Amino acid sequence: xxxxxxxxxxxxxxxxxxxxxxxxxxxxxxxxxxxxxxxxxxxxxxxxxxxxxxxxxxxxxxxxxxxxxxxxxxxxxxxxxxxxxxxxxxxxxxxxxxxxxxxxxxxxxxxxxxxxxxxxxxxxxxxxxxxxxxxxxxxxxxxxxxxxxxxxxxxxxxxxxxxxxxxxxxxxxxxxxxxxxxxxxxxxxxxxxxxxxxxxxxxxxxxxxxxxxxxxxxxxxxxxxxxxxxxxxxxxxxxxxxxxxxxxxxxxxxxxxxxxxxxxxxxxxxxxxxxxxxxxxxxxxxxxxxxxxxxxxxxxxxxxxxxxxxxxxxxxxxxxxxxxxxxxxxxxxxxxxxxxxxxxxxxxxxxxxxxxxxxxxxxxxxx
Numbered sequence: 265x266x267x268x269x270x271x272x273x274x275x276x277x278x279x280x281x282x283x284x285x286x287x288x289x290x291x292x293x294x295x296x297x298x299x300x301x302x303x304x305x306x307x308x309x310x311x312x313x314x315x316x317x318x319x320x321x322x323x324x325x326x327x328x329x330x331x332x333x334x335x336x337x338x339x340x341x342x343x344x345x346x347x348x349x350x351x352x353x354x355x356x357x358x359x360x361x362x363x364x365x366x367x368x369x370x371x372x373x374x375x376x377x378x379x380x381x382x383x384x385x386x387x388x389x390x391x392x393x394x395x396x397x398x399x400x401x402x403x404x405x406x407x408x409x410x411x412x413x414x415x416x417x418x419x420x421x422x423x424x425x426x427x428x429x430x431x432x433x434x435x436x437x438x439x440x441x442x443x444x445x446x447x448x449x450x451x452x453x454x455x456x457x458x459x460x461x462x463x464x465x466x467x468x469x470x471x472x473x474x475x476x477x478x479x480x481x482x483x484x485x486x487x488x489x490x491x492x493x494x495x496x497x498x499x500x501x502x503x504x505x506x507x508x509x510x511x512x513x514x515x516x517x518x519x520x521x522x523x524x525x526x527x528x529x530x531x532x533x534x535x536x537x538x539x540x541x542x543x544x545x546x547x548x549x550x551x552x553x554x555x556x557x558x559x560x561x562x563x564x565x566x567x568x569x570x571x572x573x574x575x576x577x578x579x580x581x582x583x584x585x586x587x588x589x590x591x592x593x594x595x596x597x598x599x600x601x602x603x604x605x606x607x608x609x610x611x612x613x614x615x616x617x618x619x620x621x622x623x624x625x626x627x628x629x630x631x
Contacts, residue, residue, distance in 0.1 A: 271431060278416045279434050279516040289509060290414045291328075291339040292369075292397060292421045294428070295353045297441045299324070299360070299499075317358040318442045319450055322565045323555060324499040325359050327506075330558050336510055340367040340401065342392055342421075347372070359565065369397060391430040394419060416516035420509065422502075434520040437505070440485045440498050440538045450495045454566045484539035495564045497548060498538065504550030 293299065300315040328339050343350050347370045354360045362368070374396050398414050421428065421435045429436025489496050508527060512518045522532025528546035538544045555562055 271433065275416060275432055279514070279520060281415075281417060282513050283415075283417050287418055288414075289337045289506075289515065290397075290401065290419045291337060291506070292342045292392070292394065292419060293339055293365075294423045295341060295343050295350060296345060297443065298422065298424055298439055300353045300358055301442050301447055303447070315353045315356050315358065316447075316567045317360075317565055318499060319495040319564045319566055320497055320499045320562075322359040322563055323560055324503065325364060326560045327503050327555070327558065329364060330560070332558060337506065338366045339364070340369060340397065341365050342369040342374070342397065344371065346370055367397075367401060373400070391432075392421065392423070392428045394421060394432045394435060417514040420506070420515055432516075434516040437519060437524075438536055438538075439502065440483070440536075442496065442498070443486065445486050446489060446496045449490055450564075450566050451568075453495055454568060485536075485544070488539075488541045488544070495566060497551075500551035500555065501538070501544055501547040502551065503554050504547040504552075507550065507554045 296302070299318055299321055301318060303314055303316050327333055328337070341350060341354075343353075345353070347368060350368055350370055351362060354362055354364075374393060376396070394416075398419070401414060416432065416435050419432075419435050420437050421432065422437050422439050423429060424439055424441040426433075426436065426438065429438075485498075505524065509515055509518070512523070524537040524547075525532040525540075525543060528537070528543040530540065530543050537547070552562075
């Protein structure tokens with residue numbers, strides 16, 4: 265059940281305020297299915313769920329780190345996942361680094377004083393409260409002069425769920441989710457480009473994968489992407505939107521008044537901006553123009569299943585080899601059988617990792 269959310273009068277008043285001068289903007293980012301995609305691989309009983317980069321994530325990172333961008337835009341992470349998972353999403357298999365961001369806000373930081381047992385429930389039912397970020401955000405020591413306190417006029421909350429911005433609705437920049445049909449679309453384009461098709465049955469549970477795709481909700485955005493040439497390029501369109509927001513004095517007022525539609529030459533309506541192909545194409549073209557102007561390398565960065573599976577299998581084998589063997593010396597009755605079962609299980613996991621590497625690399629995994 266969704267709990268009612270009340271928008272404060274102070275926030276609504278701040279949405280109408282115009283800062284005395286253009287100031288730095290603050291981008292509040294969600295990671296899960298916005299910048300990274302959780303894939304699931306199956307090999308016998310060996311399963312893993314790595315995080316893979318969204319197309320053009322490396323371009324988006326270079327845009328955020330470009331001196332011309334950092335002069336006016338700072339980015340922080342605000343995710344419903346724990347800090348350990350957030351750091352894993354940033355570092356595992358993506359071009360991102362923790363130091364790229366000016367802070368990470370997890371349920372612990374967003375819900376001060378709340379018991380840990382209730383944090384997971386609160387993140388699914390409660391929207392992200394930007395007041396916490398505005399009150400605790402600390403600029404970098406290199407910011408001279410230090411920027412003023414952030415407010416609705418300077419903050420962009422990027423998320424895939426409307427519920428996340430229910431407490432500050434005019435600060436929410438809704439963004440399309442990178443879902444499984446889009447991932448398969450990009451992989452098909454990649455395989456077509458390199459002339460290979462990698463989908464052996466022993467590595468990918470095809471039946472489960474097809475069932476997940478069939479259950480996925482095909483949005484208007486997903487259908488429009490499948491009709492275009494090339495990879496999914498939502499992050500390029502986002503670059504175009506962010507660059508336009510640089511000159512916007514009040515972000516919340518601009519988003520509230522339908523600026524995303526009007527700036528693209530369309531009449532505002534209830535449809536999401538990315539579900540209208542004509543509007544999305546305008547921002548996408550502006551994003552490509554910004555990338556060319558800044559001289560950024562336009563690399564899609566699609567991670568192939570095979571390359572990632574090789575890395576996963578190697579890491580799994582290294583982890584298994586680094587664990588000490590279970591002791592066969594019983595401390596009490598029954599321990600000996602338990603220890604032997606653990607040893608058999610570890611040997612089975614090791615054999616599966618080796619078989620996976622042999623299948624992927626053609627018996628060259630030790631090279």
